[in-house]
Amino acid sequence: MKFLITAQDTAGNVTLNRASVPAALKKAGELISDGCWNVEIVTPDGATYNPGEFDQLRERAGPAGPDISLATQ
Template sequence: MKFFITALDTSGIITLRRDSVPAAMKKATELLSDGCLNVEIHTPDGAAYSPGQFEQLREQVQA
């Protein structure tokens, strides 16, 4: 599956792809710690998760 991480930094919009939820969450967390704004993880079904919803995404995958 493909998960996309989007964020905004000083140079513009960033879009990255990861193949799993753990990898997407790791990168999204790194972007947040680097000071990026509007960080979201987009799932293959089109849902978007903001940082406050990352744990919900993790729980859905584990279920």
């Protein structure tokens, strides 16, 4: 399953994908640290999470470990 991470930087739009919630959260955090804005994570079911909602996404994924994806729940 793909988790899309979208953001904007000085060069334009950025769209990346990751296979798990922890990986998507990590990349989103890196993008924010690098100065990107409008960072969002879109889950395989189409739900969109903004930085203020990343804790909700983390809770939704559960405490299963570093590589769990929502697809395995």
